[in-house]
Amino acid sequence: MYKRTTFEEASAAKKIKGRVLTTLDFDKIVAMLEDKAATVYGREICSALCPTTDPEEIRISLNETYEVFCYINRHGFLPLGGFCDLRPSLRYAHAGGTMNMRQLLDVASFLRSVQHLKNVLPDGVSDMDDYVLFDRIRSLITNDTLADNISSSINSEDEMNDRASSTLYDIRRRKRELAGSVRSVLDRVMSANEDILQEKVITIRNDRYCLPVIADFKGRINGIVHDTSSTGQTVFIEPMAVVEINNKLRELAVAEQAEIDRILGELTGSVIGSSSSIEADMSIVALIDFCSSKAMIAIDMDAARPDINTSGMIEFIKARHPLIPKDTVVPVDIRIGDRYQTLVITGPNTGGKTVSLKTCGLLTLMVMAGLMIPVATGSSAAVFDRVLADIGDEQSIEQSLSTFSAHMSNIVFIEKNVKGRSLVILDELGSGTDPDEGAALAIAILEDLRKKGAVTLATTHYKELKAYAVSNEGVVNGAFEFDNETLMPTYKLVIGRPGSSNAFVISKKLGLPDAIISDAKGRMSEDEVKLGRLIEQSERDARMAQSMRDSNNAMKVRLEELTAQLEEERKALKASKTKILNDARQEQKEFLEDKIKEIEGMIRKLRKDSARMSVEEQLAEMEKVRRRLRAGLEDLNDDSQDDELEGILPGEVPDKVVAGGKYYITTLGVTGVAQSEPARNGNVRMRAGTITTVVKIDQLRIPTEDTPEPKPSKKTPRVVSDGKKVRELKFNMASKTSSELMLIGLRGDEALSRLERYIEECSLGGIHDIRIVHGKGTGVLRSIVTDCLSRDPRVESFRPGMPGEGDDGVTIARLV
Structure with a gap:
């Protein structure tokens, strides 16, 4: 006959148990897991953990651990606090018992913790939506109504809230009123019998209000003796005047307890009605806590998923x-x-x-x-x-x-x-x-x-x-x-x-005498000695080979880095060359278009005036057109010479910049001459044509050796040190740049960046007198402006604004 087994029995049969777990210290790993568990439910699963031989079960478990591992690394630990062990309370309730206030508060705490755990779910779409972790959290069943009813009815494990029911509220209100009446009566009795009282206080004995009377005078107060002191010198008497009121208070106390029991029974019934969902939540929380414990020790171990x-x-x-x-x-x-x-x-x-x-x-x-x-x-x-x-x-x-x-x-x-x-x-x-x-x-x-x-x-x-x-x-x-x-x-x-x-x-090494060691070596056979030496030599050779491999690998990595760097520089040079050539072609095109328009205008004028001009005058006008045309061709040749100068390709970054040296300025696309040694902040004053500017050292390149020198032009006005490009750059900057800069409303770092860029533009555009508006305010912007101007070599002088110029809200500066 076939033997039938359940799924649990089949899974248990695949577990590895026995002495090997302690031999290999697996029990210590389990102890670490138990320490990480935040709930008693998860701790029980951790303590029962055993390796399994089922590959699919292992993959699923590993993936679940990895999901929580990723979540914790990204969002922090899961909120697993407040999950009390409700199983004894639920068993007691199912057996017909009424849960006390402490047990009910534990139920409310559990339900609140379920809601907190569900709050970790993202509001929108997340790349973790398909995680088993999130599926389990989604499957948790919340019961805010029951949690609110318990929390609003019970203040603490010893106190029921007055508002738990209208009946309880009415009973306690009547108790307070009667207690006040009792105190009023007892106050009158105390006033009339101060000389026979041990002390002027109202005490409670057997839930009844009493007065402490000196034992020798107990007959002077008509009442019931409820207790005596340990020395026998004091008796606690309930005066007959308050006996009836105390009786009513006792009746209300019994009614109060009955109402409290009724409320506890009602809340217990609600818990029993929700026990199936609570027990399901326990199982889910246990699995989540178990996976969280596995992920936490993985984080501590800096572990990986193999x-x-x-x-x-x-x-x-x-x-x-x-x-x-x-x-x-x-x-x-x-x-x-x-x-x-x-x-x-x-x-x-x-x-x-x-x-x-x-x-x-x-x-x-x-x-x-x-x-x-x-x-x-x-x-x-x-x-x-x-x-x-x-x-x-x-x-x-x-x-x-x-x-x-x-x-x-x-x-x-x-x-x-x-x-x-x-x-x-x-x-x-x-x-x-x-x-x-x-x-x-x-x-x-x-x-x-x-x-x-x-x-x-x-x-x-x-x-x-x-x-x-x-x-x-x-x-x-x-x-x-x-x-x-x-x-x-x-x-x-x-x-x-x-x-x-x-x-x-x-x-x-441990201190054995050399003589003993030498004697021991002498007792070894020759083959054993040779084998030992062979192994030692093999170890030395292996270490040397590994060292050489490590060195070669390091050199290979360095070579790959240098190759990549050279490739990037080659691409940058090619892009720079292309840009320079394209700019030169565009310049020539625009120049030719201007000349064509000029000649066409002269031709139209000549045709218009030809009817009223003599032949000699027409010939003279035509000669002017020819001269203009020749001048245009000469200008085009001059521009070609300028292009040759401007087309110098940048070379390597200079190791050292010296005054008087020629360097290609990458930000301007022209070649200039260094006017000074670099400053401490890495700035260098450069002159290109009629422009003097300040640039960073890393913006300079050494011109290539085959850089052509600019050829002298037949047209003297067009012979400049850096070609038409510099003149147009200066003209464009002057036309686009204002002599005033507004900094109000900017943050400190934004204002500093804007000011440095503005000084650069003014310097390139030939603007010398500038006005910087920073406002008065807290003085932060004014301090930034003052500091920047004081250390910038392009600034000749600066001062605060005068009355009519903006006072302290502006700074007037002059550039070199």
């Missing part, structure tokens, strides 16, 4: 043990399960072998539990059917187990349970017995695991296992490096070569 595979391939890049502080642990690269399935790790003691085994095993368990792990992006983790480990010295006096026996008991268990895709981790395999027998046994165990298809990581000091890894397919050596110069381990795992135990070096 890729998942079912092929048994592990590739952890820069993996860190999650229980070792990340500022002290040395990251390690671990790769196994693709080209080889067995990794034999050797190296010095305290070199990191055991930590690397635990890191690989623990990170695998964490991924299978849906947790992100402290590795670099691009890492990959495998899903295994079994994770089995033998790590540490588990000798037991009670069970008469030695170190070897304890290890062997674990290995026997591992051999029996290797099934399907299995990850096996073995520390110091074969140790604790005769070296020859231990090595042979270790090789046999590794070979059996290899034949069963297990992915195995094992540490050893046996040279026989190193030889086994070299000579067998699917098995590879790995070594933790040791720096013989510093006598310190590097904690770096190198795959593909065996390592040395460095027992002699470590012993010497």
Whole structure:
């Protein structure tokens, strides 16, 4: 017959449990999760967390963790406070009990917290809309009506609000009135019997108003004795005058409690009516809190989400043990399960072998539990059917187990349970017995695991296992490096070569006498000595090769950066050249159009006047047209010469700018002469033609060597130092720039930028006298203007405005 199982039973059967979780410290990860949980519901899920062998369940859990991880990094922690444990209260209510005020306030707090959690949903469209996190938050059921009813009815766990019902309000009002009547009567009694009172106060005994009377005079007041003091010197008497009123107060107190019980019962009924939605919210909040806890430890560990595979391939890049502080642990690269399935790790003691085994095993368990792990992006983790480990010295006096026996008991268990895709981790395999027998046994165990298809990581000091890894397919050596110069381990795992135990070096470092070390070396066989030297030389060569690779990679990166920089400069030069040529062509075109229009006008005038002109006069006018035409051609030649000067392509940025040197001004597109050395702020005074301006050093370029010198023109008026472009630039700037600048209404940085640009435009346009309007106000703009003018070399002088000029609200300046 077939055995029927539920979904929960099938899921539980895929969980990895047992001693391996504590061996690899997974229980400590669970404890960290519990500390992060904000609710008792989430904490219970965290405490029950176990790795699973279901790849699809792992992917879903990892994605949920990553979603919350992304949300927290972007928006902060989820509001998970205020979710009290309502399960005992709900069970009590379902059993017929009435919830007290404390329990009802807890229900209101839970419902308010549900509403706060729902408030994290974005108002509009978000790139997180398809997150499972948001789907769960949307599925929460709010009940503001019930929360408001509880909050408005109950003030605290000991006090019901007067307005909880009209009946309760009326009862308490009548109680206050009767209490006032009682006090009035008792005040009169106290006034008449002051000499027999222990003190002039009204007290309450057994919920009835009484007076403290000296015991010797108790017969002088007609009333009921309700209590006596511990010394017997005072009796508390209820005068007969207030007995009836106290009786009515007692009746009202009973009615008040009955009304409070009725209200509590009514609110309890409302809670029971909403219990199904409340219980559903509990389950949803538990899952959200669980995912939040996983995301929070991922943030603490600086973790990443690895890729998942079912092929048994592990590739952890820069993996860190999650229980070792990340500022002290040395990251390690671990790769196994693709080209080889067995990794034999050797190296010095305290070199990191055991930590690397635990890191690989623990990170695998964490991924299978849906947790992100402290590795670099691009890492990959495998899903295994079994994770089995033998790590540490588990000798037991009670069970008469030695170190070897304890290890062997674990290995026997591992051999029996290797099934399907299995990850096996073995520390110091074969140790604790005769070296020859231990090595042979270790090789046999590794070979059996290899034949069963297990992915195995094992540490050893046996040279026989190193030889086994070299000579067998699917098995590879790995070594933790040791720096013989510093006598310190590097904690770096190198795959593909065996390592040395460095027992002699470590012993010497710890203070063992040299004589003993020399004697020990002398007792080694020649083959063993040669093997040790070979391994040491291999380690030195590998370190040197790695150093050269690192250096070559750095040079490659630098070369790529320089290549990209040169390409950008080439593109900039090409763009500048194109701009200069286009500007020159446009200039020539405009010049020719002007000349054509001028000649056409002269021709029209000649035709118009030809009827009344003599032949000689017509010939004279035609000669004028010819002269104008020749002059235009000469001007065109002069412009071509100017274009040759203006077409100088900018070269490299000058290392140093010297006075008198020629430099191409990129912002103006002309070549000028430096009038002075650069100032401290990097400004240089340049002269181009008739224009003197100030530019930044980075706006200057060295002209190329083949820059043509300007050719002398036959037309003297057109021979200028920088061509027609400079003259037109100066004319255009003068025509567009006003002699007044308005700064009122601008912020400080805006005003400073506008003022510097304005001085530049005035300098280019040949405007010398300027007026700057900054207003009086707080004086901030005036200070900015004064500071700017005082340090600008283009400003000859400046002063505040005089009466009629704007007074202190303006500054008058003169430019050089």
